[in-house]
Amino acid sequence: MALSGTVLTELARILGADGVFTSREARLTYEADMHTLYKGEPDAVVLPRSTEQVRDVVRLCRRERIPIVPRGSGTGLIGGAMAPRGGVMVSMTRMTEMLEIDLANRSATVQPGVINLWLTDAVRDRGYFFAPDPSSQMVSSIGGNVSTNAGGPHCLKYGITTNHVLGLEFVTGAGDVLRVGGKAADRPGYDLPGAMVGAEGTFGLVTAVTVRLLHLPEAVKTALAAFASVVDASEAVSAIIAAGIVPAALEMLDEAMVGAINAAVGKVYPDGAGAVLLIELDGPRAEVEAQGERIAAICRQRQALFVTVARDELERALLWKGRKEAAGAIGRIASAYLLQDAVVPRSKLPQIMKEMIALGRRYNVVIANVFHAGDGNLHPMICYDDRNADEFARAQEANEALLRACIALGGSVTGEHGVGMDKAKNLPLQYADADLNFMYRLRRVFDPDGLMNPAKLLPSHPACGEGFRPTRPTLPDGAWV
Amino acid sequence: MTVTTRALSGALAAVVGADRIHEDEAGLATAAIDGVTPRWLAAPATPEQVAQLLALAHEERLAVVPRGSGTALEQGGPPRRLDLVLDLRRLQAVVEHNPDDLTISVQAGMTAGTLAARLAPHRQTLPLDPPGWSTRTLGGIAATQASGPLRMRYGTMRDLLLGVRFVQADGVLTWGGARVVKSVTGYDVPKLMVGALGTLGVLVELTLRLHPVADVESSSLVMFRSAAAAQEMVALLLDSAVQPSRLEILNDRTLTACGLPVAAAALAVSIATVEPAVRAQEAALTTLVARVGGRLEPLGGSFWHLYDRTLAAAGGVTLRIGTVPSRLAVTLAETRNAFGDAAVSGCAGLGALRARVDASDATALAGGIERLRGVVADGDGGVVIERGPRALRTAIDPWGPVPAPALTVMRAIKHAFDPTGVLNPGRFVDGL
Numbered sequence: 070m071a072l073s074g075t076v077l078t079e080l081a082r083i084l085g086a087d088g089v090f091t092s093r094e095a096r097l098t099y100e101a102d103m104h105t106l107y108k109g110e111p112d113a114v115v116l117p118r119s120t121e122q123v124r125d126v127v128r129l130c131r132r133e134r135i136p137i138v139p140r141g142s143g144t145g146l147i148g149g150a151m152a153p154r155g156g157v158m159v160s161m162t163r164m165t166e167m168l169e170i171d172l173a174n175r176s177a178t179v180q181p182g183v184i185n186l187w188l189t190d191a192v193r194d195r196g197y198f199f200a201p202d203p204s205s206q207m208v209s210s211i212g213g214n215v216s217t218n219a220g221g222p223h224c225l226k227y228g229i230t231t232n233h234v235l236g237l238e239f240v241t242g243a244g245d246v247l248r249v250g251g252k253a254a255d256r257p258g259y260d261l262p263g264a265m266v267g268a269e270g271t272f273g274l275v276t277a278v279t280v281r282l283l284h285l286p287e288a289v290k291t292a293l294a295a296f297a298s299v300v301d302a303s304e305a306v307s308a309i310i311a312a313g314i315v316p317a318a319l320e321m322l323d324e325a326m327v328g329a330i331n332a333a334v335g336k337v338y339p340d341g342a343g344a345v346l347l348i349e350l351d352g353p354r355a356e357v358e359a360q361g362e363r364i365a366a367i368c369r370q371r372q373a374l375f376v377t378v379a380r381d382e383l384e385r386a387l388l389w390k391g392r393k394e395a396a397g398a399i400g401r402i403a404s405a406y407l408l409q410d411a412v413v414p415r416s417k418l419p420q421i422m423k424e425m426i427a428l429g430r431r432y433n434v435v436i437a438n439v440f441h442a443g444d445g446n447l448h449p450m451i452c453y454d455d456r457n458a459d460e461f462a463r464a465q466e467a468n469e470a471l472l473r474a475c476i477a478l479g480g481s482v483t484g485e486h487g488v489g490m491d492k493a494k495n496l497p498l499q500y501a502d503a504d505l506n507f508m509y510r511l512r513r514v515f516d517p518d519g520l521m522n523p524a525k526l527l528p529s530h531p532a533c534g535e536g537f538r539p540t541r542p543t544l545p546d547g548a549w550v
Numbered sequence: 551m552t553v554t555t556r557a558l559s560g561a562l563a564a565v566v567g568a569d570r571i572h573e574d575e576a577g578l579a580t581a582a583i584d585g586v587t588p589r590w591l592a593a594p595a596t597p598e599q600v601a602q603l604l605a606l607a608h609e610e611r612l613a614v615v616p617r618g619s620g621t622a623l624e625q626g627g628p629p630r631r632l633d634l635v636l637d638l639r640r641l642q643a644v645v646e647h648n649p650d651d652l653t654i655s656v657q658a659g660m661t662a663g664t665l666a667a668r669l670a671p672h673r674q675t676l677p678l679d680p681p682g683w684s685t686r687t688l689g690g691i692a693a694t695q696a697s698g699p700l701r702m703r704y705g706t707m708r709d710l711l712l713g714v715r716f717v718q719a720d721g722v723l724t725w726g727g728a729r730v731v732k733s734v735t736g737y738d739v740p741k742l743m744v745g746a747l748g749t750l751g752v753l754v755e756l757t758l759r760l761h762p763v764a765d766v767e768s769s770s771l772v773m774f775r776s777a778a779a780a781q782e783m784v785a786l787l788l789d790s791a792v793q794p795s796r797l798e799i800l801n802d803r804t805l806t807a808c809g810l811p812v813a814a815a816a817l818a819v820s821i822a823t824v825e826p827a828v829r830a831q832e833a834a835l836t837t838l839v840a841r842v843g844g845r846l847e848p849l850g851g852s853f854w855h856l857y858d859r860t861l862a863a864a865g866g867v868t869l870r871i872g873t874v875p876s877r878l879a880v881t882l883a884e885t886r887n888a889f890g891d892a893a894v895s896g897c898a899g900l901g902a903l904r905a906r907v908d909a910s911d912a913t914a915l916a917g918g919i920e921r922l923r924g925v926v927a928d929g930d931g932g933v934v935i936e937r938g939p940r941a942l943r944t945a946i947d948p949w950g951p952v953p954a955p956a957l958t959v960m961r962a963i964k965h966a967f968d969p970t971g972v973l974n975p976g977r978f979v980d981g982l
Contacts, residue, residue: 171876172789173785173874173875173876174874174875174876174901175788175875196789217734218734218738220732220734224732228705228709229732229734231738231741232705232709241959245955245958245959246955247955247956247959248953248955248956249956251930252874252929252930253872253873253874253901253926253929253930253931253932254872254873254874254897254900254901254902254931255695255697255870255872255902255932255934256872256932256952257932257934257949257950257952257979258949258952258956258957258960258978258979259742259745259746259750259960259963260695260708260741260742260744260745260746261956261959261960263708263738263741263742263744264737264738264741264742266738266741267734267737267738268737284788284789284790284791286791287791307650310650310651310652311649311650313673313674313762313763314762315652315761315762352793352823352827353791353792353793353823353827353830353831354827354830355824355826355827355829355830355831356823356824356826356827358826359824359825359826359827360824412728412730412732412733413730414648414651414653414729414730415650415651415730415731416648416650416651441732444730444731444732445651445730445731445732446732479729479730480728480730481728481729481730481732481733481735482733482735483733483734483735484730484732484733484734485732485734486734487734488734488735488736492735496735496736499728499735499736500725500735500736501725503718503722503723503724503725504724504725504726504736504739505736506722507718507724507726507739507967508736508737508739510966510967511737511739511742511963511966512737513966514959514962514963514966515959526736526737527736
């Protein structure tokens with residue numbers, strides 16, 4: 070549905086002529102995030118520079134009943150920043166100011182379009198960093214990280230985005246500007262920043278973020294351990310956690326992934342290993358040294374083929390190089406893949422890895438693994454040839470079967486990528502009607518007209534919220550006299 | 551449908567058993583909140599019983615107050631209405647403990663002390679230590695977002711609560727979050743329930759992230775001639791590689807209350823990790839202390855127990871002061887100006903302080919709180935009455951101001967989940 074001339078005029082008035090794009094080429098540029106199976110062009114793309122502009126866009130869209138889709142860098146993996154129902158896409162790429170850096174109180178306030186790594190770059194030489202480190206951190210925006218509650222390899226130790234957000238400014242679906250939380254501890258009232266982080270733009274548009282900065286650790290130690298099989302490596306992961314060590318990062322790569330990476334970027338990992346563990350410790354030097362020795366001993370007890378420790382920053386970068394290039398390297402073995410983000414309790418890793426091998430055989434698809442083993446967050450890449458409809462169908466079936474297996478082991482539908490369009494249908498695996506109903510009602514508080522990033526995060530349901538009431542408890546006999 | 555009190559008593563008794571419903575004067579007197587006596591006190595044993603009681607109460611528009619150990623009943627506004635008190639302390643079960651995953655699911659009536667005893671053989675801990683923590687229920691700690699010294703390193707319940715089961719106002723058992731350490735599936739419902747004082751639902755089960763117990767913990771006291779010097783030391787520590795697990799600031803009155811040598815201000819610092827790293831960080835601490843000019847003394851292993859008991863001691867008024875580390879000294883000084891005399895302490899590294907003042911004249915105290923609120927607001931902070939007599943909490947808003955646009959949303963959230971206002975009416979911000 071094209072926008073009316075009046076709406077376009079008003080948008081241009083709010084944003085200036087260079088802030089509104091409606092050409093076919095422009096709209097196509099924004100039709101998908103990195104999950105390119107989900108496509109939907111917005112009717113217009115706007116690029117605000119201020120909170121007031123965002124507010125005025127929301128108010129206009131609300132008056133005209135036009136859907137609103139927020140977008141950061143578009144690096145999401147879930148079909149989130151795309152417009153299945155058209156409408157206005159609000160791209161935050163011009164809101165890139167760092168509003169305040171307050172190292173004395175270890176915090177910073179930035180506009181949502183600031184790129185994750187820019188913030189660390191701005192404070193690193195003074196000894197600080199922003200902990201959430203999604204693999205996309207060179208290009209993904211902090212507003213996007215907030216919207217998806219992004220994780221990353223180091224969230225094993227440091228927690229995900231929500232643990233680092235102190236305050237937010239955002240425009241609700243009703244067009245109100247809210248400033249919630251802040252640098253000072255313990256605000257009275259409901260935890261609105263906590264509710265907003267991870268809401269994927271369905272509550273509103275984030276216009277400023279106050280985050281916690283951490284002091285850089287004194288020492289970092291990175292080790293690599295190779296194992297004969299993913300099951301052996303998974304058991305080593307469990308043993309490390311059970312020994313009371315929480316490394317900064319604990320990543321696993323399986324044989325298919327190691328092969329692809331070595332083919333793509335040179336022989337960075339030992340060929341022929343069934344699995345490689347990348348282990349990073351950080352903290353006080355003496356702690357890192359002592360725990361490093363303990364971990365090496367655990368890996369050897371668990372039949373590691375060998376264990377090596379980076380001696381300097383160059384070797385450390387080399388150990389990480391393959392991990393960071395994984396998504397690109399997979400192109401060596403497949404033209405396309407489905408990326409799963411489910412979670413299992415970490416003690417169930419050996420079990421789910423066995424299951425995954427079986428699923429690959431049953432559906433006759435190659436599954437390559439590189440994932441955050443320390444917190445049980447799987448990222449299998451289920452490979453297929455996109456010219457082969459049958460193989461694509463099998464890959465999809467394997468993907469869904471794997472997700473169900475993770476949930477059956479007590480896991481979660483998504484660990485860090487988010488829900489978007491991709492996984493909205495899967496929420497009933499993890500939540501009962503009552504749980505989902507709670508979420509529908511929460512959504513409507515922030516977005517009374519159902520215009521904020523529609524069709525994302527929650528499954529559509531027949532009654533659209535109204536009259537959808539879960540079963541109330543049955544009262545025992547005699548309860549009603 | 552309205553039924554008689556007698557019929558309702560029968561219905562409530564049918565849910566929990568006649569011996570678990572109190573409606574006698576003596577029994578109910580123990581359940582009174584701020585002098586308001588409920589019509590019933592019920593002690594459900596299972597989440598399902600809580601759900602059934604709430605369904606009944608909702609049908610009859612009974613005002614329900616959930617309670618755990620009762621530590622925080624002198625918090626918030628006085629109840630606007632009160633019919634049924636739910637004593638949740640029988641909800642004691644461990645639902646699932648996965649030591650290798652560092653997670654546990656327990657019912658909300660379990661005390662933090664019981665949980666600690668259960669975890670000790672596994673060398674695991676839930677690092678949450680609000681004053682009097684061992685006898686407080688986990689549900690109560692979650693509902694009040696209460697915290698203590700360990701938040702310096704581990705955060706608060708907000709950071710440790712992975713999943714939550716609760717009963718909505720109309721009796722629907724609901725789950726939010728996950729049982730694993732990492733999940734972003736759907737909205738972060740646990741965050742919304744933490745600190746909501748039971749106004750959106752009654753917490754019945756919590757899934758918690760655990761941490762390994764460190765090999766060694768070593769604690770020191772650093773005494774200073776001025777609060778400004780203590781603040782400078784905090785700044786140096788935060789800007790160093792030292793990673794304290796607790797970093798508490800204590801003013802002179804708190805030092806006296808703990809039986810410690812008196813100084814203008816002091817820091818109690820603990821470092822917990824492997825032995826060699828503890829020694830190395832102690833050495834780094836000593837160097838920093840020399841730079842600022844403080845006096846350093848070791849603290850024995852029993853100090854934190856003593857500190858906890860001192861903070862939890864009954865009587866008086868406790869205020870929670872939220873500020874930032876760069877305003878510690880001014881906040882300490884202004885607290886003294888506002889109340890003449892106050893025992894102040896708290897997490898220096900995060901600016902989360904507590905002040906204990908004598909419960910004297912409510913009007914004078916309210917004036918002091920008003921003044922202090924004005925001062926901490928400059929640094930974006932606030933003052934909440936964590937514990938105090940009813941007279942004080944009616945003389946002044948116990949929560950302090952919440953900006954209007956945010957308050958509008960909070961009211962809408964409350965209305966969405968408890969439209970008839972039966973859950974803890976009157977006690978939360980804005981009387982929600």
